[in-house]
Amino acid sequence: MAFVSTLLGYLGKLVFYVILAVCGVFAGKKLRDSKNAKTKE
Secondary structure (H helix, E strand, O other): OHHHHHHHHHHHHHHHHHHHHHHHHHHHHHHHHHHHHHHHO
16 A cells, blocks of 8 residues: 555656646747747847
């Protein structure tokens, strides 16, 4: 039983970090796009 609860804890952390990474990538792309748009004008 302890193994299952530990596994679920690690899976929860994994999902959290994956979501955080995806959000970071999207935020970085938006920042880069806005920076590029400002330099082109």
